[in-house]
Amino acid sequence: MSETGRIKLAHVSRRPYVAGGGMERMDYYIYKYLSREYFDPRFVILDDKQPGDAPYGDSVDYIYLDRINRFDQLIKLLQDVDVVSYSSVDRFQPLICESARLSKTPSLIEIMHTVAPGQLYDQIDLTICVSETVNKEQSDKEKTLVIHNGIDLGEFSFARKDKDGGKIVLLQAGRREKEMFFHLDELEEQILPMAPDIELWLAGRGQEGQGSDRVKFLGLVGDMPSLYRQAGLFVLLSRKEALGIAALEAMACGSIPIVSSDAGLAEIVTDGVDGFVVNAESQSEVVSKIRQAVEMVESGAIDKMRKAARKTVEERFDVHRSIREYEKAIREIVDKKGKRRQPGPATAEPTPEVDIYEALDHYHAERWDDAVHCFTNMTERSSPLVIDAYFAITDNFIRLCEMSGLADLSDALIKKLYESGYRQESFINFWRAISLARPSGFTADSVLNHSEANQYPKPDAYMQSALLLLREGLREHGAAALKKGMELWPDMKEFSELYENLSKKLKL
Numbered sequence: 001m002s003e004t005g006r007i008k009l010a011h012v013s014r015r016p017y018v019a020g021g022g023m024e025r026m027d028y029y030i031y032k033y034l035s036r037e038y039f040d041p042r043f044v045i046l047d048d049k050q051p052g053d054a055p056y057g058d059s060v061d062y063i064y065l066d067r068i069n070r071f072d073q074l075i076k077l078l079q080d081v082d083v084v085s086y087s088s089v090d091r092f093q094p095l096i097c098e099s100a101r102l103s104k105t106p107s108l109i110e111i112m113h114t115v116a117p118g119q120l121y122d123q124i125d126l127t128i129c130v131s132e133t134v135n136k137e138q139s140d141k142e143k144t145l146v147i148h149n150g151i152d153l154g155e156f157s158f159a160r161k162d163k164d165g166g167k168i169v170l171l172q173a174g175r176r177e178k179e180m181f182f183h184l185d186e187l188e189e190q191i192l193p194m195a196p197d198i199e200l201w202l203a204g205r206g207q208e209g210q211g212s213d214r215v216k217f218l219g220l221v222g223d224m225p226s227l228y229r230q231a232g233l234f235v236l237l238s239r240k241e242a243l244g245i246a247a248l249e250a251m252a253c254g255s256i257p258i259v260s261s262d263a264g265l266a267e268i269v270t271d272g273v274d275g276f277v278v279n280a281e282s283q284s285e286v287v288s289k290i291r292q293a294v295e296m297v298e299s300g301a302i303d304k305m306r307k308a309a310r311k312t313v314e315e316r317f318d319v320h321r322s323i324r325e326y327e328k329a330i331r332e333i334v335d336k337k338g339k340r341r342q343p344g345p346a347t348a349e350p351t352p353e354v355d356i357y358e359a360l361d362h363y364h365a366e367r368w369d370d371a372v373h374c375f376t377n378m379t380e381r382s383s384p385l386v387i388d389a390y391f392a393i394t395d396n397f398i399r400l401c402e403m404s405g406l407a408d409l410s411d412a413l414i415k416k417l418y419e420s421g422y423r424q425e426s427f428i429n430f431w432r433a434i435s436l437a438r439p440s441g442f443t444a445d446s447v448l449n450h451s452e453a454n455q456y457p458k459p460d461a462y463m464q465s466a467l468l469l470l471r472e473g474l475r476e477h478g479a480a481a482l483k484k485g486m487e488l489w490p491d492m493k494e495f496s497e498l499y500e501n502l503s504k505k506l507k508l
Contacts, residue, residue, distance in 0.1 A: 006040040007334050010078055010105075012086040012096050015047045022130070022245035023087045023113040026149050026322075031060045033323045038331065044077060046070065046095070068370075070358065071350045074099035079346060082339040083330055085109040088118065092389060094353035097121045103344035107337045109330065112138075115240045115263050119143065120387065125333050128326070131243040131264040145329055148267075149243050150319030156225050156252035158310050168198045168297050170290070171231035171255065173224065173246050174238070176206025181237040181260055181280035188215050190287045194294050203227060228253035232297045235290070237280040241265045248317050251275065251309035256302055258286075258293055268317075274309040352378045352385045352416070356393055372409065375401075379412035384420035391422045395430075402434065402474055410434070430472070433465035437480040459489050466498070475502065 013027040031043050044063045065073050074095070078084060084100040086093060088110055100108045101123045111128045112118045117137045118127045127144045129135040138144045170191065172184040184191075184200050192198055192214055203218040211217045221227055228234070234250035234257045243264040247257045251274065259265035260280035269275035278289040296302040355378035362370035375397060385391060394413055401410040414431050462485035469478035479502050485495040 006036075006038060007083060007330065007339070008081045009034075009039050009041045009083045009085065009330065010044055010081045011041060012044045012046065012074075012084065014087070015045065022149055022243060025151075025245055026111075026113075026130075026319075027087050028060070029150070029152065029319045029323060030326065033320060035327055038327065042077070042081070044074070067361070071095060071099060071354050072347065075103050075344070075348050076346055078103035078105050079344045080340065081105055082334060083107040083109065085111060085330070087111045087113055090114070090116075092120060092353075092357065092387065094121075094351065094357045094387070094390075097123060098351050098354050102348040102350075104340075105344065106340055107330075107333045109333065112242075113149075114242050125337060126329060128329065131267050133264040133267060134242050147322055147325045147329070148317055149245050149248070150317045150322035151245060151248045151252055151313065152319050153252060153314060156228065156249050156313075158229075158252065158254050160229055160254045160306070166197050168195055168233070168294060169201055169231045170198065170233045170235055171201045171203065171227065171250070172207075172235050173203045173221075173227070173250070174207075174236065175204050176202075176208075179239045181239060181262070182283065182286060183237075184235050185215055185217075187283070187287065187290070190283075191290055191294075194291055195298065198294065201227070201231065224249065225253055228255045231255040232302070233258060233290070233293050236260070236265065237278075237286065238265070239263070244268055247275075248313055252313045254306040254310060256293060256305055256309060258289055268312070270312075274305060274312045349381065349383075351383055352381045352420075353387050353390050355381065356385075356390050359397070360393065368404075372401075372406065375413065376409060379409070379416045385416065385422070386420070391417060391420070391424075395422070395424070395427050398430075399472060399474070402477065407438070429468060432461070433468045433481065434477065436462055436465045436484065437469060437474075437477040459485060459492060459495075462488070463494060470502075475505070478502065 011027070011030060013023070015024060034041055042063055043060060044065065046065055048067055063077065078099060082105070084096065084105050084107070086096045093110070097108060107125050108123050109126045109128060110118050110124050111130070112134050113130055115134055115137060117139060118124070119138055119140055125143065127138055129138065129144060129146050130149045132146055135144055135146050170184060184202055188200055191200065198214065200215045201218055202216070203221045203224070205220055207217050208219045209217045228250045231250065232255065234247065234255040236244060236247050236257060237260045238244070239260070239262055241260070241263045244259065247259055247265060247268055250257055251268070257269050257275035259269050259275065259277055261277050262280060266277050269277050271277040276289050276293055279285050293302070296305070355374045359371040359374035359378070362368070362374060375394075385394070394417055398410050398413050401407070401413065417427065462481055466478045466481035466485065469481060479499060482495050482499040482502065485492070486499060489495065
């Protein structure tokens with residue numbers, strides 16, 4: 001196929017690093033194995049590289065975005081592409097989706113790596129789900145396709161190392177912060193007495209701490225295939241697992257999985273055939289299943305199951321098959337939607353949702369000033385907010401502004417929400433409480449048209465506002481509302497008594 005005939009694809013991901021999970025692994029496999037005969041790809045990375053992160057492959061020509069003005073950079077990068085695809089563990093991706101829309105990219109594909117509904121944006125043409133479990137969460141099945149994650153069978157070979165000093169190794173691999181029914185070390189008192197040669201190994205980001213001769217925290221491990229081949233059993237009792245690529249890697253290396261029946265892991269393992277599936281909500285059932293597996297290791301009966309586990313991965317989860325399915329899906333979308341006929345714009349104004357998305361990234365990275373800057377930009381956009389979840393996020397940020405003394409930004413955010421059609425009762429009540437607590441005027445008051453509380457003040461309104469503000473953790477604001485109530489109704493002891501108690505705590 002000629003150079004001009006290839007499909008120009010921009011695939012966007014968060015971080016292509018070993019410290020990540022299944023999403024990062026599959027992104028790397030896409031980078032590595034996507035056909036260059038049919039595709040002209042570029043691989044865009046959103047997040048900064050973190051200390052200690054090691055990329056899966058140094059040969060990949062990644063495009064890293066600066067954390068400032070990522071939207072502007074994406075608009076320029078997407079000017080000539082035919083398809084934007086992105087990997088997501090999160091339903092909301094306005095930075096990518098709005099960049100694709102405003103750059104007039106013909107097709108947009110989301111790849112859902114988490115058990116959650118996608119398809120939030122009308123411009124999404126296809127939602128690829130990594131398991132049937134994820135597929136069940138999607139509303140429009142006609143726009144949904146299941147392509148299981150896969151692994152590189154050449155990398156994860158079956159060369160077992162079971163005779164490592166006669167030990168029976170139970171391995172857990174994954175991020176410590178991953179939501180689990182039980183971590184392996186939390187069951188050590190039940191597991192270790194099962195046999196004197198049992199050891200528990202925990203590998204992955206955050207799997208660090210004070211271990212013992214039989215419980216070992218290994219942290220990040222560079223050679224995971226070798227670790228899998230040393231482990232007799234692989235224990236993964238995670239909640240809402242979209243699929244569980246670590247379990248696939250372990251099975252390929254002959255480490256028998258013991259997994260929770262919750263979500264996607266049960267799509268991989270057939271209980272009693274190539275592993276064990278257990279109701280992980282019950283600790284007694286988990287311990288019983290582990291005991292059964294340990295007994296099979298000791299007797300040698302587990303060997304047949306090891307071969308079955310390898311066969312399962314070979315037949316169903318070879319990454320090369322997964323990539324060919326991705327290629328087929330992308331080509332079908334292009335056949336339907338067409339390729340780009342002319343370059344997209346070099347610049348565009350981001351929507352308010354983009355500003356909020358960026359603000360959240362800064363906030364979680366503890367870059368408060370940058371988050372404030374993004375929210376300030378959002379209030380100045382001509383277009384309204386339209387995504388419901390981002391109304392709630394902005395509503396919560398207003399409280400942070402009040403706590404930080406950013407009254408002007410708080411007012412501007414309230415105005416933006418109201419003008420965008422946000423009418424939640426809790427929001428209106430909070431706005432009214434703030435307006436009553438302010439020493440003078442409230443700039444958003446005339447816009448919201450709820451000034452009756454100031455024109456015809458009532459004691460209940462001030463008392464309720466003060467209590468609401470105190471519940472929100474805004475003690476100074478609550479004290480201000482009480483003080484106003486004391487001034488307006490000096491004979492009402494409720495105001496003075498509550499204000500006096502609060503003053504002692506705040507040392508007003």
